[in-house]
Amino acid sequence: MxxxxxxxxxxxxxxxxxxxxxxxxxxxxxxxxxxxxxxxxxxxxxxxxxxxxxxxxxxxxxTLKPIIKRGGFAYLEVKEVGAYGAFLDWGLEKHLLVPFREQQVRMEEGKKYVVHCFLDQESFRLVGTSRLNRLLSNTGFPFEVNTEVNLLVYRKTPLGWEVIIENQYKGLVFESDVFQPLGVGKRLKGYIKNVRPDNKVDVTLQPIGVSMMESTATLVYEKLEENNGFLPLHDKSTPEEIKEALQVSKKAFKKAIGNLYKAKKIRIADDGIHLT
Incomplete structure (x- = not known):
């Protein structure tokens, strides 16, 4: 078929x-x-x-490769708004229609939206929808804490960034856990931080525990190599300075340099850290 x-x-x-x-x-x-x-x-x-x-x-x-396929989610640009809805560029000659009834907010030409593609059972046409909440359910959520998952950022909230997990589930990255530039439509890797009794899922962009310390230590070491063996960061650096330079928290940074120091990979001086 x-x-x-x-x-x-x-x-x-x-x-x-x-x-x-x-x-x-x-x-x-x-x-x-x-x-x-x-x-x-x-x-x-x-x-x-x-x-x-x-x-x-x-x-x-x-043989063209569309940006989105049936059952998927993607961040698409509106090319035209017509009598029946908005037409979005999904990489094919015929644009993807998002009917007005399927728009969470009225779409505007030139703007981009995260949409889901599905087969309309009445018209038997492929259409899009930006009404995403009804499509995302965490019932039977299969992933354990610290599992690496694929994410698509789809909305900013006062608490942080709402993400689609593995094309099916809904999660939240709290603002306090964000140490890199984020925006609607961005795809990236993340890790399950917590699965709450009410099925809400917290996500972090860094692995938890020992894995996080190891990955952050590797990041610091690579940054040192890129900068001729020196970074002007230390225990007294502000969280903002560390976040700007490395996109990690000060807590993770301190654990990382502690591990590198114990491994005799670095020396810590008043002006920053140096490769040994």
């Missing part, structure tokens, strides 16, 4: 003047237009293509 909004491995059936006709094991065919046909195709060979509906609402295949 050819899945719209996703990648499909399809068999090359025949070549025509308008492109290749590809098919699945159930006998369903789809056209790959000439402009997307690779030079090294073979009849009866396989191609990985993305399938969606063209401007005439017909299934079509492409």
């Amino acid at each position: 050819i899945e719209l909004g996703n990648y499909n491995n399809l068999k090359v059936l025949r070549s025509t003047r308008i492109g290749l006709f590809l098919g699945d094991s159930e006998g369903t065919e789809v056209l790959l237009p000439n402009k997307y046909v690779p030079e090294d195709f073979e009849i009866d060979g396989e191609l990985e293509v993305f399938c969606y509906l063209d401007n005439n609402e017909r299934p079509i295949a492409t």
Whole structure:
């Protein structure tokens, strides 16, 4: 079965003047237009293509790689606002429609929003939505504390940054745990900090405990090597100075230089820290 909004491995059936006709094991065919046909195709060979509906609402295949696929989330720019909603650039010729009813706030041309792509069961079209809260549930959250996870930042709140965890769950990075530039739409790695009884999940951008000390120590050591063996940071440096230089907390920095000092990797002086 050819899945719209996703990648499909399809068999090359025949070549025509308008492109290749590809098919699945159930006998369903789809056209790959000439402009997307690779030079090294073979009849009866396989191609990985993305399938969606063209401007005439017909299934079509492409070798282009869209920014988002069905079931995914992405940070997309509005190219046009029409009578039915906003049209977002997702990397294909036909833009992704976000109907007005699926907009958390009214979208504006030129601005970017985090959206989810899904197949509308009434129209059988791929559409987007920015109403994300109904899609994210932490019921049965499978990750233990300190597990590394993929994050997508989707909203700023007074407490910190709300993130989508592994394309399915919802978490919060508290402002006090942020030691690097963040913004809506940014993708990065994070670590599960706490899973609360009410299923709310706290996330940190650094590993916890010993792993954090080891990674921060490695970061400090690499920064020393990059700066000719010296950093003008020490116990009396302010948290702001440390955060600006290393994007870590003062507590993590002190533990890191303590580990490096015990390992005789550095010496600590009045003007800062030096590689031995």
